[in-house]
Amino acid sequence: xxxxxxxxxxxxxxxxxxxxxxxMTLNIGPQHPSTHGVLRLVAKVDGEVITDVRxxxxxxxxxxxxxxxxxxxxxxxxxxxRIDWTSGYANEIPFVVAAERLMxxxxxxxxxxxxxxxxxxxxISAHLLFMGSFPLELGATTPLMFALRDRERVLDVLESVTxxxxxxxxxxxxxxxxxxxxxKEQKKLTQDLPAGFFTETEAAMDGVIASTDQLEKLLRKxxxxxxxxxxxxxxxxxxxxxxxxxxxxxxxxxxxxxxxNETDYLPYDQVDFEIPVGTEGDSFxxxxxxxxxxxxxANIVKQAIQKVPSGPLQAKVPKIIKVPKGETYVRAxxxxxVMGYYLVSEGGQGPYRVKIRTASFSNLSxxxxxxxxxxxxxxxxxxxxxxxxxxxxxx
Amino acid sequence: xxxxxxxxxxxxxxxxxxxxxxxxxVWFERKIVSDxxxxxxxxxxxxxxxxxxxxxxLKLFFKEQxxxxxxxxxxxxxxxxxxxxxxxxxxxxxxxxxPIEITLDGAPYLLSFAALDINVGLLFALxxxxxxxxxxxxxxxxxxxxxxxxxxxxxxxxxxSYEAAMGLSMVAVVMWVxxxxxxxDMGAMSVNEIVLRQQGTFFPDLLALSWIPQWNLIPQFPxxxxxxxxxxxxxxxxxxxxxxxEQEIVAGFNTEYSGMRFAMFFLAEYLNMFTMSALAVSLFLxxxxxxxxxxxxxxxxxxLSFGYFLFKTGLVLFLFxxxxxxxxxxxYDQLMQLGWKRLIPTALLWLILTTLVVSxxxxxxxxx
Amino acid sequence: xxxxxxxxxxxxxxxxxxxxxxxxxxxxxxxxxxxxPTKAKYLTYECGVDPVGDGWAQSxxxxxxFGLLFVIFDVEAVFIFPWAIKxxxxxxxxxxxxVVFIAILTVGLVYAIRKGVLKWE
Numbered sequence: 001x002x003x004x005x006x007x008x009x010x011x012x013x014x015x016x017x018x019x020x021x022x023x024m025t026l027n028i029g030p031q032h033p034s035t036h037g038v039l040r041l042v043a044k045v046d047g048e049v050i051t052d053v054r055x056x057x058x059x060x061x062x063x064x065x066x067x068x069x070x071x072x073x074x075x076x077x078x079x080x081x082r083i084d085w086t087s088g089y090a091n092e093i094p095f096v097v098a099a100e101r102l103m104x105x106x107x108x109x110x111x112x113x114x115x116x117x118x119x120x121x122x123x124i125s126a127h128l129l130f131m132g133s134f135p136l137e138l139g140a141t142t143p144l145m146f147a148l149r150d151r152e153r154v155l156d157v158l159e160s161v162t163x164x165x166x167x168x169x170x171x172x173x174x175x176x177x178x179x180x181x182x183x184k185e186q187k188k189l190t191q192d193l194p195a196g197f198f199t200e201t202e203a204a205m206d207g208v209i210a211s212t213d214q215l216e217k218l219l220r221k222x223x224x225x226x227x228x229x230x231x232x233x234x235x236x237x238x239x240x241x242x243x244x245x246x247x248x249x250x251x252x253x254x255x256x257x258x259x260x261n262e263t264d265y266l267p268y269d270q271v272d273f274e275i276p277v278g279t280e281g282d283s284f285x286x287x288x289x290x291x292x293x294x295x296x297x298a299n300i301v302k303q304a305i306q307k308v309p310s311g312p313l314q315a316k317v318p319k320i321i322k323v324p325k326g327e328t329y330v331r332a333x334x335x336x337x338v339m340g341y342y343l344v345s346e347g348g349q350g351p352y353r354v355k356i357r358t359a360s361f362s363n364l365s366x367x368x369x370x371x372x373x374x375x376x377x378x379x380x381x382x383x384x385x386x387x388x389x390x391x392x393x394x395x
Numbered sequence: 396x397x398x399x400x401x402x403x404x405x406x407x408x409x410x411x412x413x414x415x416x417x418x419x420x421v422w423f424e425r426k427i428v429s430d431x432x433x434x435x436x437x438x439x440x441x442x443x444x445x446x447x448x449x450x451x452x453l454k455l456f457f458k459e460q461x462x463x464x465x466x467x468x469x470x471x472x473x474x475x476x477x478x479x480x481x482x483x484x485x486x487x488x489x490x491x492x493x494p495i496e497i498t499l500d501g502a503p504y505l506l507s508f509a510a511l512d513i514n515v516g517l518l519f520a521l522x523x524x525x526x527x528x529x530x531x532x533x534x535x536x537x538x539x540x541x542x543x544x545x546x547x548x549x550x551x552x553x554x555x556s557y558e559a560a561m562g563l564s565m566v567a568v569v570m571w572v573x574x575x576x577x578x579x580d581m582g583a584m585s586v587n588e589i590v591l592r593q594q595g596t597f598f599p600d601l602l603a604l605s606w607i608p609q610w611n612l613i614p615q616f617p618x619x620x621x622x623x624x625x626x627x628x629x630x631x632x633x634x635x636x637x638x639x640x641e642q643e644i645v646a647g648f649n650t651e652y653s654g655m656r657f658a659m660f661f662l663a664e665y666l667n668m669f670t671m672s673a674l675a676v677s678l679f680l681x682x683x684x685x686x687x688x689x690x691x692x693x694x695x696x697x698x699l700s701f702g703y704f705l706f707k708t709g710l711v712l713f714l715f716x717x718x719x720x721x722x723x724x725x726x727y728d729q730l731m732q733l734g735w736k737r738l739i740p741t742a743l744l745w746l747i748l749t750t751l752v753v754s755x756x757x758x759x760x761x762x763x
Numbered sequence: 764x765x766x767x768x769x770x771x772x773x774x775x776x777x778x779x780x781x782x783x784x785x786x787x788x789x790x791x792x793x794x795x796x797x798x799x800p801t802k803a804k805y806l807t808y809e810c811g812v813d814p815v816g817d818g819w820a821q822s823x824x825x826x827x828x829f830g831l832l833f834v835i836f837d838v839e840a841v842f843i844f845p846w847a848i849k850x851x852x853x854x855x856x857x858x859x860x861x862v863v864f865i866a867i868l869t870v871g872l873v874y875a876i877r878k879g880v881l882k883w884e
Binding site: 464510 | 773793826833
């Protein structure tokens with residue numbers, strides 16, 4: 001015999017069950033206009049509220065780690081450009097540095113500074129893409145066009161040095177490759193940068209800084225934009241750290257963690273810059289932190305072009321590169337966060353094993369946590385603000 | 396008494412103007428948006444790409460039309476009709492040019508350029524814009540697919556929310572107009588009559604201010620703002636384009652539509668945009684009215700007034716396009732809150748205020 | 764009276780013309796377009812994977828509440844229109860009546876808002 005209290009409880013639960021609307025299972029992706037590639041989310045939707053979400057990865061798996069084992073070192077550099085296609089140049093750096101460390105090569109200072117300049121310009125171009133794509137997720141089309149216009153200037157400069165806009169494949173173990181189209185004469189003289197590079201870069205950076213002001217004006221005080229992003233998708237610093245979130249997403253949560261300050265893979269210690277951090281960790285902060293980082297990067301580039309010393313571009317390396325037996329791990333701050341290569345060499349012409357830690361993969365791992373309880377229209381305001389690239393997730 | 400052929404001629408005129416403007420409107424929008432975004436926009440088909448819409452339309456004629464096996468066939472095929480026809484109907488009550496005196500069967504006859512000059516014109520417009528909601532609901536529901544379903548449910552809730560605000564702002568206009576001196580015997584709910592009562596100036600005696608036209612825009616400015624916001628939402632345009640929010644629910648209610656059936660929805664959207672703008676011009680901006688209309692007469696004046704009408708409608712449409720290029724999209728609940736918590740209470744308040752002012756004007760002060 | 768009906772003949776003609784337009788465009792397209800059906804084309808869209816479950820799910824009840832609210836306010840507007848036209852004839856009595864009417868509906872809206880109908884959680 002049940003007592004009255006238990007009866008009441010049972011009838012209450014049965015009522016609660018009856019009143020629930022049935023959940024709808026919604027596949028978002030792989031072919032969806034705004035998942036930046038082929039991410040598939042299986043979401044349980046109650047009305048418009050997401051009750052459960054499961055990301056399904058691997059639609060873009062290209063097996064880079066395995067392919068790297070059967071390629072020589074210069075070939076691998078061309079491959080890893082494509083991991084995160086929005087920041088091709090920055091992907092090269094940690095791998096090259098890892099190989100150089102195993103070989104014990106001292107990279108000439110000029111090459112290091114040029115690497116730094118190009119990395120920061122890649123960061124600017126990647127973040128400018130975000131400045132366009134994120135508002136687009138919220139339905140604002142104009143920032144995309146403005147951001148792409150300014151990104152184009154940066155890419156032009158990048159192209160004039162490396163010959164490539166997206167996939168420069170410009171680094172060599174021991175230094176950098178002589179500039180594209182520099183010609184035989186010029187090669188002899190300076191061996192690297194095309195004429196007028198510094199003035200052009202400086203102008204491009206001024207343009208970038210001006211354009212960040214414009215992008216900020218377009219959106220920062222736009223009431224709809226603020227209403228859509230403030231307090232949406234809040235990521236507390238503890239959660240971010242526990243999921244291994246890095247890069248602007250982590251800094252937006254208020255953790256000033258930036259590898260440019262902590263390791264010495266490039267001479268960042270000789271330039272002044274700030275690390276912008278957010279306060280709330282919401283979508284708005286993630287947007288704002290990236291905007292501020294564009295300005296910082298432009299400033300870094302402007303300082304760096306004053307400091308580029310003259311000298312050789314390449315350290316003395318053998319014609320056929322063989323990395324001595326050993327293993328090392330090098331991390332770098334790429335636009336999306338921390339990217340690292342664990343490189344194991346058995347002394348051959350190519351790596352024995354490469355383990356790639358990509359920023360987007362770790363950043364995406366907290367997706368089920370952050371998306372629970374979010375409503376469908378906010379899904380995009382959250383996902384867009386995380387700025388992941390599917391190639392970087394699946395590699 | 397109007398002969399049938401004249402009535403049919405008017406219907407045809409409205410039809411041709413409506414469709415012709417839509418073809419231009421798509422091009423106009425793309426060109427303006429691209430100018431605002433540092434792009435060139437369509438520039439290949441015809442001079443300045445003006446034939447781009449025609450080319451796009453022709454392309455859709457040759458596209459395969461897929462009817463997924465899960466749809467509710469009858470409703471699925473009915474929805475495009477329900478989208479296009481009410482959008483066209485709305486245009487019927489809008490006068491596109493100044494009426495002209497003609498001789499008909501030996502008797503003078505005042506020919507108005509609203510295809511349908513009825514005494515319940517505004518109610519008719521309200522009814523037609525309500526029917527348009529069915530197209531969204533039924534298209535979304537009959538597709539038997541998830542994204543269209545969400546789009547359809549969203550769209551209907553959104554459209555009806557703003558429909559109410561739109562209706563209330565129209566009431567305020569009617570109330571304001573009803574006590575102005577009448578021109579025809581149609582009463583203040585006829586759109587034609589509303590336009591006629593807006594001709595002239597507020598200050599006929601003050602030469603310095605006599606250029607200010609007697610448009611409802613000035614005394615009914617809050618109603619104008621409410622009406623504009625409401626028609627943005629009614630036509631599912633940015634920043635209220637949640638129905639077809641590409642980034643969220645793919646193409647919304649018309650995801651499963653392809654080929655010519657899709658083109659029908661597209662046509663309906665732009666028709667709605669145009670007719671709603673035309674209605675806004677008629678209600679608030681003096682319709683076809685403009686300077687120098689009184690100095691000329693005959694068909695020249697009619698043509699000029701048609702020009703004014705197109706120009707003003709173009710201005711309102713420019714606003715549509717400008718807003719689209721500027722603003723992000725509202726979130727669904729924010730949209731609903733704006734509608735129910737801001738727009739409708741404001742409309743009610745403004746209605747009561749207008750009532751008081753009009754009554755005061757009519758009956759004198761209660762203390763007098 | 765005939766004039767009255769003639770207006771609606773116009774409406775009928777326009778509906779007919781609109782329907783003919785749509786029919787004609789769909790008809791011409793059906794003559795021109797290719798038809799190349801495959802099984803996959805007849806699936807409903809769900810981001811490139813086979814659809815899960817059936818396409819119809821229950822919608823949240825709040826949508827229907829909007830429907831109810833809409834009926835109230837749209838009918839209200841329709842009621843006010845005739846009064847707005849006849850403002851002069853109805854005089855002060857009509858004015859007071861209408862203000863009371865609007866006030867009652869406003870109370871209803873305030874009630875709905877306070878009940879949290881518009882809140883999303």
